Amino acid sequence: MTATEQSQTLVGIGVGRGIAIGRVLRMPDPLPEPATTPSTIGPDSERDRVTAALQATGADIRERGERAGGKAQEVLEAQALMADDPTLRSEIDTRIDNGATAERAVHEAFGGFRDMLVGLGGYMAERAADLDDVAQRIIARLSGVAAPGVPESDEPFVLVARDLAPADTALLDLDKVLALVTSDGGPTSHTAILAREKSITAVVGVVGARELVDGTDVVVNAGSGEVVVAPSADDVARAEQARAAQLNRASVPIGPGQLADGTAVPLLANLGSTDGIEGALAAGAEGVGLFRTEFLFLDAGSSAPTVAAQYAHYSKLLRGFSGKKVVVRALDAGADKPLPFLNDAHEENPALGLRGLRALRAAEQILRDQLTALARAASESDADLWVMAPMVSTVEETRYFVSLARELGIKTAGVMVEVPSSALLADRVLGEADFASIGTNDLTQYTLAADRMLGSVSSFQDPWHPAVLRLVGEVGRAGSAHGKSVGICGEAAADPLLAVVLVGLGATTLSMSPSAIADVRAELRQHTREQAVQLAQAALRADDARGARDAVNSLVAELASS
Amino acid sequence: MPERTVVVASAHGLHARPAALFTQAASKAGVPVTITKGDRGVNAASILGVISLGIDHGDEVVISVDGEGADSVLDELTELLTTDHDA
Numbered sequence: 001m002t003a004t005e006q007s008q009t010l011v012g013i014g015v016g017r018g019i020a021i022g023r024v025l026r027m028p029d030p031l032p033e034p035a036t037t038p039s040t041i042g043p044d045s046e047r048d049r050v051t052a053a054l055q056a057t058g059a060d061i062r063e064r065g066e067r068a069g070g071k072a073q074e075v076l077e078a079q080a081l082m083a084d085d086p087t088l089r090s091e092i093d094t095r096i097d098n099g100a101t102a103e104r105a106v107h108e109a110f111g112g113f114r115d116m117l118v119g120l121g122g123y124m125a126e127r128a129a130d131l132d133d134v135a136q137r138i139i140a141r142l143s144g145v146a147a148p149g150v151p152e153s154d155e156p157f158v159l160v161a162r163d164l165a166p167a168d169t170a171l172l173d174l175d176k177v178l179a180l181v182t183s184d185g186g187p188t189s190h191t192a193i194l195a196r197e198k199s200i201t202a203v204v205g206v207v208g209a210r211e212l213v214d215g216t217d218v219v220v221n222a223g224s225g226e227v228v229v230a231p232s233a234d235d236v237a238r239a240e241q242a243r244a245a246q247l248n249r250a251s252v253p254i255g256p257g258q259l260a261d262g263t264a265v266p267l268l269a270n271l272g273s274t275d276g277i278e279g280a281l282a283a284g285a286e287g288v289g290l291f292r293t294e295f296l297f298l299d300a301g302s303s304a305p306t307v308a309a310q311y312a313h314y315s316k317l318l319r320g321f322s323g324k325k326v327v328v329r330a331l332d333a334g335a336d337k338p339l340p341f342l343n344d345a346h347e348e349n350p351a352l353g354l355r356g357l358r359a360l361r362a363a364e365q366i367l368r369d370q371l372t373a374l375a376r377a378a379s380e381s382d383a384d385l386w387v388m389a390p391m392v393s394t395v396e397e398t399r400y401f402v403s404l405a406r407e408l409g410i411k412t413a414g415v416m417v418e419v420p421s422s423a424l425l426a427d428r429v430l431g432e433a434d435f436a437s438i439g440t441n442d443l444t445q446y447t448l449a450a451d452r453m454l455g456s457v458s459s460f461q462d463p464w465h466p467a468v469l470r471l472v473g474e475v476g477r478a479g480s481a482h483g484k485s486v487g488i489c490g491e492a493a494a495d496p497l498l499a500v501v502l503v504g505l506g507a508t509t510l511s512m513s514p515s516a517i518a519d520v521r522a523e524l525r526q527h528t529r530e531q532a533v534q535l536a537q538a539a540l541r542a543d544d545a546r547g548a549r550d551a552v553n554s555l556v557a558e559l560a561s562s
Numbered sequence: 563m564p565e566r567t568v569v570v571a572s573a574h575g576l577h578a579r580p581a582a583l584f585t586q587a588a589s590k591a592g593v594p595v596t597i598t599k600g601d602r603g604v605n606a607a608s609i610l611g612v613i614s615l616g617i618d619h620g621d622e623v624v625i626s627v628d629g630e631g632a633d634s635v636l637d638e639l640t641e642l643l644t645t646d647h648d649a
Contacts, residue, residue: 078582078609086589087608113610120616127577127613 008229010208011546012181013462014222015192016519017496018201019243020158020179021236024216027161028148031139034103039096049102050092053141057134058083064152075130082134088113103142110135158220160212163204164191174198179220181227183209186458187491196494197515203227205459223497224553225546252522254284257510261528265503267521268325268511270489274313277320280514284521287325287384289437289511290489291317293370297331297339304341304366310373318381325384327437327487327511329416330370330401332356332390342366351442351451356391356418357401368408375409386412388437393419398432416489418442423471426478433484436475438507440490444468462545463492469505469539469548476506487511496523497552503529504536531559565626566636568643576617576643584642585609593629595639606639 039046058080065076082088088109095105110131117128140147151159156178163185164172180202182191187204195202201222212218212229219228219239228235257267268289269280280288296305296313318326333339334347334355342363347353360367371387378385389401392415405413414435417423422436423443430436440463445452447468450460463469472488479486487509488502494516500523502510510520527535538555542548572580588595588606595606599621604611606625617623623643627635 074579074582078579081582081585081609084589085608085610087605087611113614116614120614131610 007231007235010206010227010229012203012206012209012225012227013187013192013459013545014225014549015187015195015202015204015495016199016516017223017246017523018179018199018220019223019239019246020201020220021231021239021243022156022158022178022218022220024160024181024212024214024218025151025153025157026212026214027151027159027164028146029162030148031136031143031145034101034107034139034143036104037101038099039101043096043099046096046100046102046105047093049142050089050096050106053102053106053138054083054089057138057141061134061137079130079134082131083138103139106135106138106142110138158218160209161191162210164194174200179203179222181206181209181212181218181220183207184458186461187463193491196491197513199515199519225549252518252525254518255521256286257521257524259503259524259527259529259532261530263529265507265524266325266509267517268327268487268489268509269514269517270511271317274316274320276514277317281320283514283517285514285517287321287327288317289327289487289509291326291328293329293331294333297333297342302340304339304369307369307373307376310370311376314374314377315380318377318383318385321383323382323384325386327386327388327414327489328374330357330360330367330387330389334359334391351445356416357389357397358391360389361397361400364404367404371405371408371410378411379409384412385410386414386435388414388416388435390416390439391418391442392416392429393421395425395428395432398422398429402432402434414485417471417475418446420447420471423474426475427481430475430478430482430484435485435487436479437487437489437511438472438475440468440472440488440492443471443490444492447471463490463495464498464539464545464548466540466542466544466548469501469536472502472507473505473536473540479508480506485509494520496520497535497549497556500524500527500532501536501539501548501552504532504534527556527559534559563626563628564632564636565624566640567622567624568640570617570619570621570623571644571646573619573646575619575621576612576615576623580642581609581612584639585612587639587642591627591631591635591639593627593632593635595635596626596628598624598626 061076061080065073091109092105095108114128114131137147150172156176158179159177160181163182180191180195180200182204183206185191185204192204201220203220203222203225206227217230219231219235257265266286268287269285270290271288272292273295296310333342334350334353343354343359374387387405387410392398398415402413412434414433416439417436418439422429444461444463448460450457452461475486485508486506488507489511492498493510494512496519499510499520535552535555538551539548542551570576585607596603597606599615599617625639
């Protein structure tokens, strides 16, 4: 940082509330596909270039492996063997003999193996990313440019990227990453999910992040969604102070979730399988707010799992949470997560199709079996089992699900509120259901009409949007009028400050990935019930998600200084 | 050509580390080694070839060696395949 540089503030969507100070290291963009123009230097010269590039790349990967040691070394050794591979070499040579450039030949030869691995599926498909990484390194060396992939540094750094792919994050040395800043991707991008899971400070979708260069000093503030470039000494001092204050707060001991005035807000865990039970309990989860059952069905193959098989899983889950509340969601599948025995029809708009409860109703025996297995497991357990239906969009569907659940012996039956129609009619939905749980990811997707899976509209996928918050408020009001529980089980509950806003809107429990519980617990303790309501009102008055965040942040600062 | 039929012992089959160990041993042998699963045979010194066979735990494979010292090479490779490297 030099004195002549002006500090500049870039804005994006913060994930969590962390603050980090450090130097930028960019993740190089993926290389363009090598051109198909024929070689101008002839096969012999191209072969020599390939030989040199393969050797150098293999040596480079081995050297990295030796430095890394352990498991990483094994993975890297396997990658080095790929660079030495005789079958691959003959594939490359064949292409060169047909006139291709070294770059193009390497690209195509690796591509052939890559497709084969992807075709094998599962574990092998994951190895395709390793292969891509080797191919990119070889092509980079041939082209004389920096190798793409996760940068390496002995010093901790702020990683700046377009967006991170799962393969990148697997290779990322998290101990060295102070913060993540991406130019693309929204709050449900892979980067954001990783950041939330690992509690890494992150700001995603930052306009102007592409212009950041290696070595630039930055302050990354996820709470405000800001990245201060070339910060002044004052900026840095303020950030350090704020970070120290945060570290103090993070030491709130494990215990039940509650506001500063003692209002209880149970903190529950989102789980996708019984593997997560111990982790959830260790994080202090007071129960399970969302148990996804898709894995049981995805693993079962061509037919739905039997009642007996499901019963065994649910019993294991309930044993893990003896004496606690466990909310299980009935199978949530659709054309985007097709199951051959449920719905494998092609749909133009899977998000708007036969999914959730709609699909279950069309294949009612599957739902009956699941509810039967759940009721049997609950009858032998002292855990408090609640069951909810996914993607309920009408009062009639609510009635259908609740009465079927009761018939099959489920004591507490509720619905997920993910569709605006259910939120708008929450007073009537909660007249039928025992509880509601708001899935903020889908509620945001449907409210803003922005496909969650589509990167180009990811900036719309922000649960801070006042339209989404207003709908949450409807459900909260209905819950309080009926004296029924309103939970939140989307990513929104894992954003500490947004969690407070949601409580202010009437949410009575919060469910999130276990790693997010500590931060949310600490934040809740900072605000009274009355303040949470004030924060919620400030957010509702905003025009957009950004405005809502800003309004809440400044009100928090104001309340803290008064 | 001397060959041997082996049942793969590694819990996760011949992927990643076990595949790397096997490939390294095969290329050190200095003679051509082929590994066959079903009707597909590949150069055993090629990690991509070996991985592409998708060999799982308990699969039966045939290794064949062409050249001098075939038996001792077969002994070594058989031992590698019948050891559970994932244990």
